Amino acid sequence: MAQLAGRLIVPLAVGVGLLQASLYDVPGGYRAVMFDRFSGVKDEASPEGTHFLVPWIQRAILYDCRTKPRNISTTTGSKDLQMVSITLRVLSRPDIKHLPKIYQTLGMDYDERVLPSIGNEVLKAIVAQFDAAELITQRELVSSRIREDLLQRASEFHLKLEDVSITHLTFGKEFTVAVEAKQIAQQDAERAKFIVEKAEQERQAAVIRAEGEAEAAATISRALDRAGEAFVTFRKIEAAKAIVQSLSQNRNVTYLPTGGPNGSGILLNVPAQQQ
Structure with a gap:
């Protein structure tokens, strides 16, 4: 057993x-x-x-076969011969239907062999079609062009790209200095424009104010012409009343009635006795 x-x-x-x-x-x-x-x-x-x-x-x-991220960086020249450093972020994966073909032609490190090569090729070709300023103002269009061309090139190697986006974009020192100088000049121009507009507004305000004062003076003149001496006498009476009211509030002034028919009196300025 x-x-x-x-x-x-x-x-x-x-x-x-x-x-x-x-x-x-x-x-x-x-x-x-x-x-x-x-x-x-x-x-x-x-x-x-x-x-x-x-x-x-x-x-x-x-x-x-999962999606993997990868950064592709290059330095190239723009249409106006400015040096541009650009970094591209790519999410890629192999086409499952063509895995045997990928193994036969590219091997296990297919992404290392393909993506840096076609990425630099597409970046240099697209950047060369735009001026440095256009790369900033038309960034969405540049990114779209890069995405389309890169998708087409990657499909030739049986790679699928889930996302392509520009993550970093810088220019040479000379261009950066030129942009800063242009911004300063624009700010100075805007400041000068503001000063001119402010002066113009102040001038218009002065003109309107002068016209108003002239119109007021003309109105008073016309009123005086119509009223004549009656208006002048009325103003004298108002001035006399103001003077009397001011003097009556002074302790050194004494009011003596005269017993006249109008109840008028006399104001005497009597100095106060010192204790």
């Missing part, structure tokens, strides 16, 4: 090892390209899950 069990252990262990060697797992987000020693690379990639293969004859190559 013991001899029979010993004989079974060896074949059973061999069978278990062979079964384990015949299975392979494809994790989530991955695909497997199958390489056969006799027929070469299979036409279709294996999806996620557990699959069978022939040990020592077939080999599974795992590809990460």
Whole structure:
């Protein structure tokens, strides 16, 4: 019995090892390209899950098919010969249907081989079509042109781009100094324009004020012409009343009635006696 069990252990262990060697797992987000020693690379990639293969004859190559970010930077010249440093952020992944072709032509490091090359090519070609100022004012158009051309070039290598955007854009020192000088000049021009407009408004206000005063003087003159001496006498009476009221409030002034028919009196300025 013991001899029979010993004989079974060896074949059973061999069978278990062979079964384990015949299975392979494809994790989530991955695909497997199958390489056969006799027929070469299979036409279709294996999806996620557990699959069978022939040990020592077939080999599974795992590809990460999840979207991966990458920055592409370059320094190139604009249409007006200004040096521009531009950085592009790209989210890419391989085309699952063409994974066997990617493995045959590009290998495992397909993104390292393709993206920097086509990225620099597209950036240099697009930037050269715009002036430095247009790269700032028409940034959305520049980004759209770069995205379209890069998508087309990437599709030739069976790569899919989920997003393409400009993250960094700087210019040479000379252009930066020129832009700052232009901004200062524009600010000075705006300040001078404001001063001129302010002076013009003050001049118009002075003209309107002078016209108003002249019109008021003309109105008074016409009123005096119509009223004649009666108006002058009325103003004298008002002035006399004001003087009398002011003197009557002085402690040194004494009022003496004269007993006249109009109840008039005399105001005497009597100095106060010192104690």
